[in-house]
Amino acid sequence: MLLGARTSYLRSGHGHEQRRVTFVELFFDLVFVFAITQLSHTLMERLTVIGFAQTMLLLLAVWWVWIDTSWATNWLDPQTTPVRLMLFALMLAGLVLSTSIPQAFEGRGASFAGAYAAMQVGRCLFVLWAFGRHSPGNFRNFQRITVWRAMASAFWIAGAVVDADVRLGLWGLAVLVDCLAPAVGFFVPGLGRSTVQDWDVEGSHMAERCGLFIIIALGESILVTGGTFGQLAWTAPTIAAFVVAFVGSVAMWWIYFNVGAEKASRTIAASADPGRLARLAYTYLHLPIVAGIIVSAVADELVLAHPSGNTDLKTAFAVLGGPALYLDGNILFKRAISGKVALSHLAGLGMLTLLIPAAGLGSPLALGAATTSVLVVVAAWETWSLRAVRPQ
Secondary structure (H helix, E strand, O other): OOOOOOOOOEOOOOOHHHHOOOHHHHHHHHHHHHHHHHHHHHHHHOOOHHHHHHHHHHHHHHHHHHHHHHHHHHHEOOOOHHHHHHHHHHHHHHHHHHHHHHHOOOOOHHHHHHHHHHHHHHHHHHHHHHHOOOOHHHHHHHHHHHHHHHHHHHHHHHHHOOOHHHHHHHHHHHHHHHHHHHHOOOOEOOOEOOOHHHOOOOHHHHHHHHHHHHHHHHHHHHHHHHHHHHOOOOOHHHHHHHHHHHHHHHHHHHHHHOOHHHHHHHHHHHOOOHHHHHHHHHHHOOHHHHHHHHHHHHHHHHHHHOOOOOOOHHHHHHHHHHHHHHHHHHHHHHHHHHOOOOHHHHHHHHHHHHHHHHOOOOOHHHHHHHHHHHHHHHHHHHHHHOOOOOOO
16 A cells, blocks of 8 residues: 555546546547457357357457456546556557457467456556555455456466467466456455445446447447448348348347436446446346347348358358347346346247247348347337336
8 A cells, every 4th residue: 555646546426527438438448349340350250169169258358358447447537647548558458459369369379368467467456556545445355356367367378378279278267267256256365355335336337338338349230231231242132131230230229228228327326236236237247248249240241241042050150149149138137237037038039049940941131131120029029118118
């Protein structure tokens, strides 16, 4: 604590101006627009079981870097110069991380792992410096967090210096450490355990940050749709595939943002235990939502490139798996917030399941149109069933 910052760089108060997402946070997010693009392109090129596992591991690394930074800026004031400089340093390392994604399991494993470790551990050390004299409780929390993130970073770095097959296992352990850490309260012998009551999180800020990350992921879907369509001959099948992909993205936006996102923001802002909701609903349960969008972006590109002919196994997996992941994530997220299971979303999963036997019988365009129709039905059903709900 004696080495802590003498000036407080914490957010002060809980007014709208203090809890809003700042422009520098939005600027920071631009790096993750690139990261999501890299992830979807990597999955597109390696749409196998191993390729999917590798891409999901890299997504988890990207997610933990981003969500941990969002937690940090929940307490630290991005309007202050040291916090801004910290975010800019993270952006630089994030560009290295993102650039390394396509070859992370080949020649750029060390740059990916090194950038990840620098971001995770470096940010923790900065937060400890900022908290040292001004927030003893959070200082102790971040001591624990630093230990866990350093342990995960050690696995990432160890994985970078071995062959790809062993790398997958070591990086899987790193991800396991990252995912377990919040669930066990970052327990460290001698330092104790953090509880959700320790996290004086500003719920509306966390909700807005995660909503913006969903926008980033959906933006990648739009970029894929427009970029691929612009390079193709505008025939009737490609135009139809373009429309189907766009409508699917709109339906995804509608399912998350029409009612659920705003309701969740109000719920966590008014909660007596916002730390628990932030940990469960935003730290964990947004992952399948983002993964679903990435897989759906790959599906859009596959359908646009080859709308006609028979649907192969890889295309069927992407076209059905993306919406299924997305709906499953929304079910879990909305249940964590409201305590209720969205019947429309369960019905949507059921309809996607019924499409599986017929997936290989028609064209990719027909299957894509069917899954998009399911998403539209889910969006319309939820809107109709909650038509009496209005934002307050």
